Amino acid sequence: MIVYSVRCGNGHVFDEWFSNSTDYDVKASAGEVHCPDCGDSHISKAIMAPSIGKSSPAAPPPNCPVGGCGGGACSFANDF
Numbered sequence: 001m002i003v004y005s006v007r008c009g010n011g012h013v014f015d016e017w018f019s020n021s022t023d024y025d026v027k028a029s030a031g032e033v034h035c036p037d038c039g040d041s042h043i044s045k046a047i048m049a050p051s052i053g054k055s056s057p058a059a060p061p062p063n064c065p066v067g068g069c070g071g072g073a074c075s076f077a078n079d080f
Helices: 021-029
Strands: 002-008 013-018 043-045
Touching: 002 021, 013 021, 021 043
Parallel strands: none
Antiparallel strands: 002 013, 002 043
């Protein structure tokens, strides 16, 4: 299943679920999708923001190569 934001000929934007992109093409061209606000069947895809998943947490930095960072003044800290 895929959800598209679609816009009717009167400018109303709404979300509609389709089995795939071909399903959208078939239903939109046949006038089978209707705006819930005004009933218009002349629809087109609206601009959508991409859905981006969360990234994995960063790996912890490796152990300090000089054996410790006394008082936070480690010269290697900016390398990690």
